[in-house]
Each structure stands twice: as C-alpha cells, then as structure tokens.
Amino acid sequence: xxxxxxxxxxxxxxxxxxxxxxxxxxxxxxxxxxxxxxxxxxxxxxxxxxxxxxxxxxxxxxxxxxxxxxxxx
Numbered sequence: 813x814x815x816x817x818x819x820x821x822x823x824x825x826x827x828x829x830x831x832x833x834x835x836x837x838x839x840x841x842x843x844x845x846x847x848x849x850x851x852x853x854x855x856x857x858x859x860x861x862x863x864x865x866x867x868x869x870x871x872x873x874x875x876x877x878x879x880x881x882x883x884x885x
Contacts, residue, residue, distance in 0.1 A: 814862055821858045825851060
C-alpha cells in the first residue's frame with residue numbers, strides 16, 4: 813500500500829511540475845530553480861510521511877527545547 817501511495821504522490825508532483833513548467837518563461841532561471849527545490853522538498857516530506865507516519869512534528873522539538881524553562885516562567 814505504501815508503494816501505491818508513493819506512486820500516486822509522485823504522479824501528482826510530476827503533473828504539477830509539467831503544468832507549471834510549461835507556464836514559465838525560458839528567462840525565469842531563478843524561479844525555475846526555486847520551483848524545483850520547493851517541489852523536491854514537498855515530495856521528500858510526503859514520501860517521509862508515507863513511510864514513517866509516526867515521525868515527531870516540529871512542536872515536539874519546541875516542547876523539548878523549552879520544557880526546562882517552564883519553571884522560570
């Protein structure tokens with residue numbers, strides 16, 4: 813089931829890439845680079861959540877860092 817979800821997410825990312833890339837002008841080099849970087853990051857996060865759904869979120873890190881200060885506040 814995980815592999816089917818991976819294929820589905822990859823297909824959606826690929827369709828999004830093809831649609832948006834065709835709309836960009838060939839002179840928009842920085843925009844294209846940024847688009848690829850952000851899209852790859854989103855795909856990586858989606859894949860991690862598919863295979864490791866119990867990964868701690870950012871609020872757990874913040875809680876861990878600020879828990880010792882709880883007594884002072």
